[in-house]
Amino acid sequence: MVGDQTPLVSIDKLRVEFRGEDGPIVGVEDISFSIAPGETVCVVGESGSGKSVTSLSLMRLVEFGGGRITSGRLGFSLNGKQIDLAQADTQTMQAIRGDEIGMIFQEPMTSLNPVFTIERQMTDGLRVHRGLSRSAARARALELLQQVRIPEPEQRLKQYPHELSGGMRQRVVIAMAMACEPRLLIADEPTTALDVTIQAEILALIDRLKRETGMAVLFITHDMAVVAQMADRVVVMYRGNLVEEGPVERIFADPQEEYTRKLLAAVPRLGEMRGKSAPEPMRLVGETASNAPVTPIDVDPKPLLQVHNLTTRYPVKGGLFRRTIANVHAVEDVSFDIPRGQTLALVGESGCGKSSCGRSILRLSEPTSGEVLLDQTDILALSSRDLRRRAWRDMQMVFQDPFASLNPYMRLRDQVTEPIRNFGIHTGSAVEDRVSELFDRVELPRAFMSRFPHELSGGQRQRIAIARALAVNPKLIIADEAVSALDVSVQAQVLNLMMELQAELGISYLFISHDMAVVERIAHRVGVMYLGRLVEIGSRQQIFENPQHSYTKSLLSAVPVADPTKRNIHDDLNFRPIPSPVFPLGYKSKPSTYDEVAPAHLVLQNEVGLDAAPE
């Protein structure tokens, strides 16, 4: 794959600085690597490593974000000549952007202009760079949409971005980037905002286009599993510097640098828990955490949480008087139990109702019907006063976004103290002692107590959120995508903390996540949700080793494996988009009925828009 021709791109000692309040801030300190024609180079690193800055520098877009290339060469071979993009003038760059170098951004929701049709957006570049007539540009746009396998391309051209799903939009963005047959495609986290099945399709698409057109790909990502699936060569970055560079097989099999080893160790690999019955802590290099299985707690025969036929519907308002015109069936007849000291993971794609389910149990969203029993207390029957006094003393929640779940105007001490005082758990000086103990428990220095949230990193904030949830000694913690926003090494630390707390305090978790590899490591039982229904539930081994429902199977097949020797992302993937969960008023949905294929392994019998799902 790597030819001995001159490289297409050769970055040499690149340094990029940003203007800061107290002098320049270094975004990229010293980076050198090259990209050969037809090669996929993955730049991987955690947030703040400078990987996006590197790609934006190559397009000279970094200047629009207040950055400045202070030294280094950005060699690019143009018409057989090497030119330095760092010195190129505006006109040269305009001719190169979109023509020689195409770019795909992370957020398909915002990288298309909402006020123009797809046709207008796709033909603009063609008419500027290629001087095509309106009709020729339209023909080419159609051809491109076919190339990225968008169904009914003629229809799509007339549509606006909001009429397309996230996956479709990202296909359009890719088609636009491909419009002028660039020799280099820069993809900056192109699948991070997408669901796993759509991610698999987009990765397969980029890989196929690369093989068909022979363009080189610079792929920026934080996800080692995606790297393993896509890369020919890998560049590992850390804090603006290159840590290690090499062929993908070598990086995964024999990493040379400590940082690369750490990064790889923290990545859970789907399938590595095969044959193990109990969850295991995440691996961390350089930490003495034992890799022994978490000691299982004696399972109380009476479950802690019982959810029976839980249904939550949100009204869709419309018309002149904002009457309810339809219902979103967010959670539809869902039942499960969680024993003491165990973790039930709810998995599924965005919009499947897993978060609504968690919120309904806490009554942050009011369920429409059903029964929630926590230690035999009927949660849904409680008055709002008792809900506050009793239910939330036993159940707490950890939210997804650590940047939004702490009050920016309140000191951390006060945020952790609040539940202790409100629930009257301790009084007087005991409160202060309890808060100190909680900070110790989540492994944060006590000096942090008088800090404000913005002074902490994402992982530290999530520890505070956990400390706040632990403050009341809850029996159940609902963790809604609690580690999704964190870098992989931080994610592993937070997960291990949660598992330790479970072993020591006997807490149960309802762990809501889209990350199958994480779930495989930490859950006792797994429930798969689709379109508001629980389509399959069973022990972790049952779900991961013997999935029965076609949706569970397709979900598992779409997860990229963090192993370059096991490439499972192929071009023939084609998942069905999730149908709409909006139903007319008075729609009678059928109750969920299950087959018990093995003890405590239930598979939904109902058809839920899955009739033609792939095997």
Added chain:
Amino acid sequence: MKVPAAFRNTKGIVGAVVVLTVLAVAILAPLLIPADWATRMDMRARLSAPTWAHPLGTDQLGRDLMFRVLLGAQTSIFIASAAVLMSIVIGLPLGLVSGYMGKTTDNVLMRLVDTLLSFPALLLALTISAVLGPNLQNTIIAIGIAFTPFLARIIRGEALRVAQMPYVEAARTAGNSDLRLITLHILPNIMPVVIVQATISLAFAILAEAGLSFLGLGTQPPDASWGLMIQASRDYLDRAPWTALVPGAAVALTVLGLNMFGDALRDALDPRTRGEA
């Protein structure tokens, strides 16, 4: 007391200096300058351009503009601040409760606010002032009520946004009562908007007072207020532009200073910017 970092940069210093100066003039001028200096007419020097005798010129009745601006500060600043304070005192709880409670409470309160909004603010103030009778206190009430719906609307929108933030939900599950949620978790997070809106409102309040005075319902001649002076200059703009420029500059300077002061105040209250210079 330590001076917050937000008041240690140029903008913060200029804002604080201007606001303090205007306040000092408003409070001290009536004590130091005899009241009749603002109303004394010099018929030989009507509409006089700035001279040594009248450094900022005179108006159509030969009254000294410098003294009128200095003595008018008290009326203008007092009426504007009191009216804005009143609109905050009414509008803040109204908007907070409406945005936080939602549903019927929100509907009832906001329809009330919509009703008030459907009248032009000045017309509303005019009506209230006419009903209550023209005096200082009623002018404040009139402007205060007229400004309340705008503030309530903006605060309600912010409260609605903040109430849906995960930290408010987390605080709710931490056992906080509605009152604690509103005062400890929502209020601090909407203060930036309140401060910005208050500084803008102050400028409009100065002008609203002018409007009322012009129609005979605010400050009564021969007393001076900035708004009254701007209104009075209307007929002489071509011959004596300084009659408008002098009070206009006073309003502009005050508003500019208030905006800078407001920004610095907002930064000083925000823990994210409090520590930085």
